[in-house]
Amino acid sequence: MSSSSSAASLAEPMSARTFGLWAAGLFLAGLAARLLLGLYTNGYVGDQMYFIRWMQGAMEHGVRLSYVHADMQNYPPVFIAILEGYGHVLNALGLEIKTAHLTSKALPILFDLLAMAILPLVLRRRLSRRSQLLLLGALALNPALLADGAIWGQIDVFHSLLMALGVLALVGQPFLAGALLGIALLSKFQAIVIAPVIGAYALRRMLRRDFAHPLLLAAGFLAPLALTAACFSANGTLDDMVQAAYLSATDMYPQLSLNAFNLWYHLFTDPSLNDTTTLAAGMSYKTFGFLLLGLACAFVAAYVLLLKQLRTVHLLMASAFINLAFFMLPTEIHERYGVPAMLFLVLVPFLMGRETTSAFDTTASPRIVLVPEPAAGTGSPHPLRRWTPRRLWSFAAGWFTLSTALNIWMVLNGGMGGKWLGGRSATSRGFAERSHGGSDGSGGLGRSGFDGSEGFGNGGFDGRGRAAAESGQPWRDASAGGWRDDSPGSAFSGGFGSGSLVGWEHALAVALSAANLALLLGLAALMLLQFKQKERPRT
Numbered sequence: 001m002s003s004s005s006s007a008a009s010l011a012e013p014m015s016a017r018t019f020g021l022w023a024a025g026l027f028l029a030g031l032a033a034r035l036l037l038g039l040y041t042n043g044y045v046g047d048q049m050y051f052i053r054w055m056q057g058a059m060e061h062g063v064r065l066s067y068v069h070a071d072m073q074n075y076p077p078v079f080i081a082i083l084e085g086y087g088h089v090l091n092a093l094g095l096e097i098k099t100a101h102l103t104s105k106a107l108p109i110l111f112d113l114l115a116m117a118i119l120p121l122v123l124r125r126r127l128s129r130r131s132q133l134l135l136l137g138a139l140a141l142n143p144a145l146l147a148d149g150a151i152w153g154q155i156d157v158f159h160s161l162l163m164a165l166g167v168l169a170l171v172g173q174p175f176l177a178g179a180l181l182g183i184a185l186l187s188k189f190q191a192i193v194i195a196p197v198i199g200a201y202a203l204r205r206m207l208r209r210d211f212a213h214p215l216l217l218a219a220g221f222l223a224p225l226a227l228t229a230a231c232f233s234a235n236g237t238l239d240d241m242v243q244a245a246y247l248s249a250t251d252m253y254p255q256l257s258l259n260a261f262n263l264w265y266h267l268f269t270d271p272s273l274n275d276t277t278t279l280a281a282g283m284s285y286k287t288f289g290f291l292l293l294g295l296a297c298a299f300v301a302a303y304v305l306l307l308k309q310l311r312t313v314h315l316l317m318a319s320a321f322i323n324l325a326f327f328m329l330p331t332e333i334h335e336r337y338g339v340p341a342m343l344f345l346v347l348v349p350f351l352m353g354r355e356t357t358s359a360f361d362t363t364a365s366p367r368i369v370l371v372p373e374p375a376a377g378t379g380s381p382h383p384l385r386r387w388t389p390r391r392l393w394s395f396a397a398g399w400f401t402l403s404t405a406l407n408i409w410m411v412l413n414g415g416m417g418g419k420w421l422g423g424r425s426a427t428s429r430g431f432a433e434r435s436h437g438g439s440d441g442s443g444g445l446g447r448s449g450f451d452g453s454e455g456f457g458n459g460g461f462d463g464r465g466r467a468a469a470e471s472g473q474p475w476r477d478a479s480a481g482g483w484r485d486d487s488p489g490s491a492f493s494g495g496f497g498s499g500s501l502v503g504w505e506h507a508l509a510v511a512l513s514a515a516n517l518a519l520l521l522g523l524a525a526l527m528l529l530q531f532k533q534k535e536r537p538r539t
Contacts, residue, residue, distance in 0.1 A: 014129040026141075027113075027117070030116055038109060043152050044152045045099045045100050048153045051153070058083055059084055063084055073245075076245040076246070108148070115157055144402075147404075151408075163194050176220060178217040178219065185225070189249050190326070201310075207305075256285055261335070261513040263289075266506070292325075292330070293330045304318055308531075320344035321520075328516060338403070338404040346397045392526060
């Protein structure tokens, strides 16, 4: 078949039936992969343990008072409320939750499924059906999302999805965008990273004497925050929540890198070094990291303000860059904090060259311009073989997806020779039936509530009782007030955040860190080159 006939076949519209079958198949493949990984992997038992304890606290005391009674509860209230609801669902179904078990990974899997369903749906008016399927596949079988959610048991995709939806809605639906971004901030403090993009865009509108849009954006953003503040102020727990969920976040783990393959992971010094150590001229590493992040914020703000023809795809680029800068430049960064940047990077190529304003927009936008085949005998290369901006951004998305997945997997394993595949010995019990209820020593979430007799902190989920025994994980008391896994091959066994990989695994980790730094600089260069490009006429 000739190249021209192949291009013609690809240009033919896909029928709704064919599209539906492919979409269902990809969605089911993503679901099956997550269920299998959730069943047959242990994941990061420490995080799962905390989530279970926070769930117990919210169910026993309510979300607001849980910040007074719970141990190390440092996530904002939206996720805590979701945990409480999940606990009630388990009780209604007569199920118990255990670490290293599918029940402790169900919420992360659900958030992954939401991203798979919502993002292609939101972009359906601006992507062809084939592109929608490609996006669905990129999310359904994304190795970084699989590692973070179904294997580890974390929920980074949740606030990442809210941020992405907020940016997609920013141009055309400012109130909705503000509300989504406000909820993202109430779900994970890391959502604050998007502020330079949002603030610069609002300022751009005001400089063009459009004050209605920024006012609607601010109203939408403040609405969920004000409602939450009023709710917590009603019983005097607002200060407790703000201190636990936000103010304590920057000093909890004072190391250069918490196993994130970034600027501080052995590129210049030991990542386990205390970040309050003086770097030069009285400046600590922590201050220097914030200074670098501040420069990145200034760059992004200038990009949004000065780019002559700004569309939603450019806002996605700016969001991808600042999230990557947040992962790469400041200290105290965890390995999983690359997930938001990865999600934004995945979205960018799908919008480049297409309708480049939001699916929520009412404004006109350029249509796709198809580049014709070169004339016979001209010797011109096929357009797909050129390193176009879309191909470069696609390469960036693919690379950082792989890098993020490797970062998470290697940390989870304590090196790639670890025990992330726990096998049936630790995880095959499934949804264990409770013979005596939750508070009688079974270790489950009982129908009758929590009296503490055999529950969290008293032998059931205190790191030494039934939860540890059922998951097959030995535990010891940690000075931070939580629990750390001492099992062989565990990510904790070498010290949390110590970056203690050895041999070829250490070399690979350092190489990934250097490549990630090169990627950050490369994205900055691509964004700067856009100032030299001529505007395309609107059609």
